[in-house]
Amino acid sequence: MTGTVRQHTGAEGVDGGVGLTALLVAAARAIETHRHDSLARDVYAEHFVRAAPASAHWPVDLTQVPDGDANPLWGRFARYFGLRTRVLDDFLLRSAHEGGARQVVLFGAGLDARAFRLDWPPGCVVYEIDREGVLAFKHQVLGALSATPRAARVPIPIDLRADWAGALTDAGFDPAAPSVWLAEGLLFYLPRTAETYLIDMVDRMSAPGSALAYEVKLERDLRAYRDSPLYVATRRQIGIDLLTLFDDEPRPDSAGALANKGWSTSVRTPFDFTHHHGRGPLPEQRNDALEGNRWVFANKSRPR
């Protein structure tokens, strides 16, 4: 994999390319936080948005959006990220408190402040893997706020097309102890070889009792959604063309690969959770860019 990595130094921060998507999700979490019916609270999110020149003028509260909830980006798309945050918060906390995982690995962590926000059990370590520039920006903003993590926090600045598994082990990760892994809003940006490697290494480094959640898009050709309200609004309002950032290779069947390795998997639509919580994004009849999004939850069982 090192051959590929040489072309990708990973030094870029949040001001452009895929790093900018971390700010998009942070803005969505800020907006969610201020909603009267919020699904998740992240008091750090708006500080990231305000600190980066690229996003300093973006809204952090729906009252700053003239068309409010009707805005496809700051209404529906932001709500999607809010719901995703809540569902994955619940999954991680359940895996730690009930499943016994004390090692939490966040792939493509971006501006995820879970190490600071969530109520982790004693002895938890949160490993945050992302590119160097993104983690440096995060460090700077959280440092200025004197934010205190609620678990041991270990940032691992590395490109996920490189040997992240070696870096994680060097940082103290113990493959013999149960862990919980998360790839939220990430896999569709990675080449398929990097996704296959990630799933394979998660399996190899997971003791029985470990858990993994990740997000995928099922569609073969995402360009069909180029004119969808979500992607048009994201392009026009904040200049992010998600379709140019997504990897365009056919995706591997990661849920199938995990099942073959003995993991139990459950593939859910976001809308399942909208119904469960009684709020969140609903499906749209035409050209819905969220149509193929799936959240996959996997568990590696303990021997009987």
Ligand SMILES: C[S@@+](CC[C@H](N)C(=O)[O-])C[C@H]1O[C@@H](n2cnc3c(N)ncnc32)[C@H](O)[C@@H]1O
């Ligand atoms: C949409 S953001 C999601 C961030 C975070 N998981 C969240 O949901 O708030 C995607 C993140 O993946 C990171 N990312 C994308 N490709 C990467 C790569 N090859 N290596 C490391 N990180 C990567 C980006 O830097 C960015 O922070």
